[in-house]
Every structure is written in structure tokens, then in C-alpha cells.
Amino acid sequence: xxxxxxxxxxxxxxxxxxxxxxxxxxxxxxxxxxxxxxxxxxxxxxxxxxxxxxxxxxxxxxxxxxxxxxxxxxxxxxxxxxxxxxxxxxxxxxxxxxxxxxxxxxxxxxxxxxxxxxxxxxxxxxxxxxxxxxxxxxxxxxxxxxxxxxxxxxxxxxxxxxxxxxxxxxxxxxxxxxxxxxxxxxxxxxxxxxxxxxxxxxxxxxxxxxx
Amino acid sequence: xxxxxxxxxxxxxxxxxxxxxxxxxxxxxxxxxxxxxxxxxxxxxxxxxxxxxxxxxxxxxxxxxxxxxxxxxxxxxxxxxxxxxxxxxxxxxxxxxxxxxxxxxxxxxxxxxxxxxxxxxxxxxxxxxxxxxxxxxxxxxxxxxxxxxxxxxxxxxxxxxxxxxxxxxxxxxxxxxxxxxxxxxxxxxxxxxxxxxxxxxxxxxxxxxxx
DNA sequence: TCGAAAGGTTAGTAAACACTAACAAAATTA
DNA sequence: TAATTTTGTTAGTGTTTACTAACCTTTCGA
Numbered sequence: 001x002x003x004x005x006x007x008x009x010x011x012x013x014x015x016x017x018x019x020x021x022x023x024x025x026x027x028x029x030x031x032x033x034x035x036x037x038x039x040x041x042x043x044x045x046x047x048x049x050x051x052x053x054x055x056x057x058x059x060x061x062x063x064x065x066x067x068x069x070x071x072x073x074x075x076x077x078x079x080x081x082x083x084x085x086x087x088x089x090x091x092x093x094x095x096x097x098x099x100x101x102x103x104x105x106x107x108x109x110x111x112x113x114x115x116x117x118x119x120x121x122x123x124x125x126x127x128x129x130x131x132x133x134x135x136x137x138x139x140x141x142x143x144x145x146x147x148x149x150x151x152x153x154x155x156x157x158x159x160x161x162x163x164x165x166x167x168x169x170x171x172x173x174x175x176x177x178x179x180x181x182x183x184x185x186x187x188x189x190x191x192x193x194x195x196x197x198x199x200x201x202x203x204x205x206x207x208x209x210x211x
Numbered sequence: 212x213x214x215x216x217x218x219x220x221x222x223x224x225x226x227x228x229x230x231x232x233x234x235x236x237x238x239x240x241x242x243x244x245x246x247x248x249x250x251x252x253x254x255x256x257x258x259x260x261x262x263x264x265x266x267x268x269x270x271x272x273x274x275x276x277x278x279x280x281x282x283x284x285x286x287x288x289x290x291x292x293x294x295x296x297x298x299x300x301x302x303x304x305x306x307x308x309x310x311x312x313x314x315x316x317x318x319x320x321x322x323x324x325x326x327x328x329x330x331x332x333x334x335x336x337x338x339x340x341x342x343x344x345x346x347x348x349x350x351x352x353x354x355x356x357x358x359x360x361x362x363x364x365x366x367x368x369x370x371x372x373x374x375x376x377x378x379x380x381x382x383x384x385x386x387x388x389x390x391x392x393x394x395x396x397x398x399x400x401x402x403x404x405x406x407x408x409x410x411x412x413x414x415x416x417x418x419x420x421x422x
Numbered sequence: 423t424c425g426a427a428a429g430g431t432t433a434g435t436a437a438a439c440a441c442t443a444a445c446a447a448a449a450t451t452a
Numbered sequence: 453t454a455a456t457t458t459t460g461t462t463a464g465t466g467t468t469t470a471c472t473a474a475c476c477t478t479t480c481g482a
Contacts, residue, residue: 233429265431267430268429268431271428271429272429
């Protein structure tokens with residue numbers, strides 16, 4: 001046990017920097033509940049049951065329910081960032097990178113459908129301001145990667161210059177979001193990677209420069 | 212007092228066909244709460260306070276909270292339909308009708324921002340299956356009006372034929388939804404009709420046929 | 423005018439919620 | 453091995469939730 005010298009002030013929030021194995025298990029259990037029962041199903045009781053132990057045990061690993069959700073969102077944001085960096089920083093054409101960016105995302109959510117509920121559900125949005133910020137951070141992360149691809153495409157004349165970069169991004173992100181929303185409504189029944197590829201192709205056709 | 216001959220079986224749901232003045236007041240109060248505090252703020256207690264009377268009084272007008280929400284959504288669906296019919300069935304060009312369709316919607320939500328929370332919040336989605344159906348009904352209503360406009364535009368060669376009608380509709384609806392989502396995130400602070408016009412124009416530019 | 427229906431009230435229900443205090447066993451470390 | 457930290461338990465907290473029973477007053481039609 002070491003003396004708490006730096007950092008100090010004993011922040012009320014759970015430390016997010018390093019997530020323990022148990023914390024990761026809890027985050028995954030929370031995700032499973034989210035995908036099966038939605039935001040309203042994500043209660044401490046259900047979460048403890050999913051983990052196979054009692055409710056107070058959860059509080060050995062997280063200070064509050066809010067902290068569990070935020071840890072999940074922060075992890076998600078970091079993971080998405082990590083996955084998209086190699087794509088964005090590659091040397092391929094904007095069109096290729098564009099396709100890859102979304103293929104990767106669809107693949108990710110296909111493997112972890114519960115995260116789709118977390119990010120695209122504004123049910124979470126109103127829970128607290130901190131959660132709000134975390135969700136916005138995820139959206140910002142995606143934009144961070146999408147923006148340079150779109151801009152480069154416009155400069156090269158691959159993507160249309162008839163509308164601004166912001167407007168292009170809006171349409172692209174919107175199409176992705178609605179796709180995820182529909183998938184969720186269908187309870188993740190169909191293959192999102194297949195449907196996703198289709199949407200990517202359509203959107204790409206639309207935003208390509210008119211000869 | 213008349214004998215309950217037809218219809219019968221005393222359905223557990225509140226009659227939706229004719230909404231009383233008081234019921235309409237309650238629906239509006241519910242909308243106000245939704246826009247100010249979101250789905251989680253919509254409690255019987257808050258609703259009663261907003262109406263200026265006690266909680267049990269609400270149950271004189273609706274059987275349950277679920278019924279209040281559904282009445283609100285049904286009213287909204289009917290209202291949207293009523294507003295869009297004259298636009299769809301007019302004799303103008305697809306492009307003009309397209310613009311009008313969305314201008315009308317932005318104008319409507321600008322005047323009733325609470326409904327934006329109701330329709331574009333999947334927080335409501337998981338509350339119950341009946342509510343789910345009502346929200347899907349609203350989406351279907353919009354599609355019902357948008358579809359023929361897009362199709363006519365494609366046949367006339369105004370809108371692109373490079374992607375299918377369904378895909379075009381997806382992109383268009385998605386852009387609208389995201390626009391509303393952003394507006395809500397901003398707590399309805401900016402003028403949605405102005406921003407909306409801009410988005411409409413961008414989307415229109417994108418989906419127009421390449422010469 | 424009077425009887426009943428409509429629309430409020432006060433007081434209370436059970437259930438679900440996030441969370442805590444106190445204790446016990448297991449794992450780790452000196 | 454003995455002390456200590458970690459991680460679980462049982463039992464319970466107060467608050468909030470949608471909703472109800474019983475009663476009272478106003479409105480209104482026969």
C-alpha cells in the first residue's frame with residue numbers, strides 16, 4: 001500500500017486508465033444486457049445476476065452504475081480509435097479508405113452488437129451529463145477519422161465538391177446511424193456486414209463526383 | 212348510460228378515436244416535459260405537476276402511462292399524415308414536392324419540439340411493444356409520402372437511378388433523422404427550419420441525376 | 423330539483439431502483 | 453505463518469416508480 005501523493009483529491013470517479021479483468025467482464029455483461037433488454041434492462045440487479053454474483057459485489061469494482069456505463073463508453077471510444085487509425089493513416093485512395101472505414105465498423109458491431117445499443121441509443125443520453133459527453137466523444141472520434149478521408153477525396157476530385165465537407169459527412173454519418181438503428185430494431189437478426197456493404201456502396205455512388 | 216353492445220370485450224386500452232380536451236392538454240403537457248427533461252423525466256408525478264393537479268387525476272383520463280404515450284404518438288402520426296397529404300397529392304415537380312415535404316416537417320417540429328424527442332428517441336422504444344409499433348407507424352407514414360415522390364423523380368430522370376429507390380429513401384430519411392438528433396442535442400437552441408433548408412438542399416444536390 | 427356521472431382529492435399500496443453497513447472467506451504478501 | 457488486502461456475502465437503507473381505494477365536490481341532464 002503506497003501513499004496517495006500525486007493525482008490526489010480522491011476523485012469520485014472510478015479510475016478508467018487501467019480496467020481490471022473483472023471490470024472488463026462487467027462491461028461485457030453490461031453490453032450483453034444492453035443488446036438483449038436495452039437501456040431500461042441495464043439495472044444493477046440484472047447486471048449482478050448476469051455476472052453470477054450479488055449486487056454489492058459490483059460496487060467493489062465500480063463506484064456507481066454511471067461509472068460502469070462510462071467505462072464501457074470510454075473503452076469503446078478507445079477501441080474504435082485504435083481500429084480506425086491504421087485505416088486512416090494508410091496510403092490508399094480515399095474511396096478505398098472510405099470503404100474500409102465502414103467495413104471495419106460494421107464488422108466490429110457485428111461482433112459486439114451490444115455496443116450498437118450503447119452508442120445509438122439516446123436512452124442513455126439523458127442519464128447524466130458525463131455519459132452524454134462520452135457518447136459525443138465516440139461520435140467525435142468517428143468524425144476525426146472520416147473528415148480527412150472526405151476532404152482528401154474532395155481535393156482529388158473523387159468526391160463531389162457541390163456540397164461542403166460538413167454536409168457530406170452529415171449524410172454519410174446519418175446513413176450509417178440509420179443502418180444501425182434499423183438493425184437494432186430487427187434485434188440484430190440479419191447480417192449487418194452484408195447489408196452494410198450495400199449501404200456503403202450506395203452512399204459512395206451518391207457522393208462520388210459527377211463527371 | 213347505454214348498454215355496451217358492439218365493440219365490447221372492454222379493451223384495456225384507452226379509446227384513441229376521439230381525444231377529449233383534457234386528454235389533449237395532458238398530451239401537450241407530456242410533450243413539454245419530454246422536450247425539457249427527456250423520456251426519463253416523463254413520470255406521472257411530473258406530468259400531474261405540469262397539469263396542476265394530483266397524480267390520480269390523470270387516471271381519470273388515461274388508463275395508464277403507456278396509454279398516454281401511445282395517444283401522443285397516434286395523434287402525431289395522424290397529424291403528420293394530414294399535413295403531408297396535400298403536398299404529396301399536388302401537381303408540382305418531384306423536386307418541389309421533396310423540398311416542401313421536408314420544409315413542412317421542419318416547420319412542424321420547430322413549432323412542437325417535444326415531438327422530436329418522442330419520435331427520434333429510442334428511449335421510448337423499449338418501454339413497450341405497443342409504443343414500439345406506434346413509433347414504427349410514424350416512420351411508415353413518412354415513408355408512405357416520400358416513396359412516390361422519389362419514384363416519380365427517378366422515372367422522370369430528376370433523381371439518380373444509380374441506386375435503388377429504397378437506398379435513396381434510406382439516405383434521405385437518415386439525413387433528416389440525424390438533423391433532428393443534433394438539434395435535440397443542442398436543446399433546440401438554433402433555428403431548425405434554417406438549418407433544415409440547408410440540409411434539404413445538400414441532400415437534393417446529392418440525389419439529383421448526374422447529367 | 424335531484425340523482426348520477428364526471429373529475430377532482432387525500433392517503434396509501436407494492437415493486438423496483440441504486441446503493442451501503444457489517445461481516446466472512448479467500449488470496450496475497452511480509 | 454500471520455497480517456493484510458481483496459472480493460465476495462447477508463441484510464437492509466431511503467427514494468422513486470406507476471397505480472389504487474375511498475371519498476368529496478362540481479356539473480349537468482331528466
